[in-house]
Amino acid sequence: MTRITTGIDQAPALETSLEMPYTLTTGKAVSVFIEQLGHGVIVGSHCDNCDRTVVPAQDYCARCGGDQGATVAVEPTGVVTAITRTADGAVGLIRLDGVDADLLHVIDESAGEVAVGDRVEATFAPEPVGTILTLAGFAPSTSAVSTTAPKEIDEVADEDLAKQIIYSLSLPYRHAYGPNYGRLFDELGSRGGILGSRCPHCQNVLVPPRAYCEICYVKTEQFVEVKDTGRLQAFSVIHMEFIGQTRKPPYVYAEIVLDGASTRLIHNVAGIDMARATEVLDIGTPVRAVWKAESERNGTLDDIDYFEPIPE
């Protein structure tokens, strides 16, 4: 989804976002850790080689790289070794009793400020949430230091383990157009003109316009208007459906050399019987732009609905 914005004190920019869905494969240690949190148990792992217990559980030892030995249940109490407070709350490092490494987690300060050296104990979400956040965080505690050694847990039944976590990232952006694309889109939006830039060295006209000719690496310095007619350099009839498609297959994806330009423009060819596309179209077929109605234009290359063959 993209949108052009222009504010009074902001340069025009392209607002867009990347939506990134994932299924994250947990591996054994993470899946056991998350499953056991659902029972109110915090598990770590013990490296026999380093004789060191770390939490959360890991498949491999970060120190020696060896396989972790036993998966162990650790005490839910410990001491804060570091803390930072942000607008979103406090996060700290907690050294659980009997463990040899800190755990990074949320510090719950709703019952009062927590300082380094303070005793804390685990608090759990009312229902398992399927992530490390089933362990909600650590709150102040009057508990004594536990001397109970971490103890090995029973093997968790494979069918109880979540192998994957459904996860997604949404990354918003506001991309500057810059002087070249800015001018291109201005001309497109205001009067349907298509601009390129000319290289003073090789004389090529580059569409879209750019600051430097890629081949000569000299400044282009001059805008040149090209025509909205041209010839097919290559094309492909797309039958496959995929994420991000803006048209419904079948459609023709084409490289078009506009009259007056030296480079190829990627666009669509339509206005033909798609079933006969490969008979009607050929390399070199002359085409012309079919523009959208003025009310539908927004100053992008999408203002050209498609290209159609020019009848001979």
Added chain:
Amino acid sequence: MSTSTERVAVVSSALSQLKPAWDTVQHIDLISETVNQALLASGFDIHDVDVVIDCGSDVLDGRSISNCGFLGQMGAHHKEESRVEEDGLFGAMYAVNKILGGGAKVALVIAYSKPSESIVENYYRTIADPFYQRPVGLNKAVAAGLLANQYLTGTDATEEELAEIAARAWTRAAANSKVSDARAYTAREILDSPVVASPLNQLSLSRPVDGAVAIVLTSETIARKLGSTPVWVTGMGSAMESQFLSEREPGRLEACEVAAGMAKRFAGGKEATSYGFAEVSATSAADEAMVVEALGLAARGKAASAYDGDVDINPSGGAIPADPIMATGLVRMHEAANRLSGRVEGSSATSALVHASGGIGMQTHSVFSLEV
């Protein structure tokens, strides 16, 4: 390097203005202008360049394999081109190795970013592992806050000393014409700025800025034929911390110590305190203090005293007032090379330590020894 007969030199470099938002240009406009300036200063034509190495972040750029889209405007058309998804100083390490290995004589290293186009903490969140660290809220500010808290807890250093470090950085950046919208602050003003991640304030955490930097490196034979003063790479090193903050040694940057140790060893066992100045990266004032200590410029917890020592620390202002993520370390190299080659008035130093860092909570470190 001591193991090779041929050395590598920085022969020219260029830096764009470092601005909170370059909203009138695209990445490619910023990059091409900077590359052109570096080439003009070197006397080389793009066709003399054997290899282009570029450093940026796909997540910050908002497109995958973003170098493919920027390639032409970087001068890399039909050239050997490589992307290093790390700070530009790691790209410079690649370039030096490439030249020492005989695979290139002239290398162009580019680093850039436009953090103003996205939500910067999203970039840092994507670095955090998605099972154990990201859901808990780990990002740049939280990592820096925890590191700062560990540093203050584990040493005699004070919040006031960190504020002095930040105030000094801003004051020097205010005098650096390449850093936009920077003004001098007092330690009091630093401490009074809004707390972002305690004990760090808005002004003691690094400020992301947009910018691009380009550096030309050549073999010794070529460097000696050019008119400019070659700045020799006499040592370099790199190392990485565990991705888990909890696996790191609290209050110090061990990977930075390792990287600095390598660089100084290659430079003939040079002492950190024998360098003229240091240009270091940091995401906060506490990080900068820990880097100063890791380089060997001060004992643990004593970084504040090093700022009054013989080695000038961050004459450019450093990374706190201007952090063009992914380019920050290469900007340090540009600043250092500029001073060493006599392009900065009043600078007579003949050697510098240059440092870069990347990742969450300064996970990766690269250190260069430069001499003229």
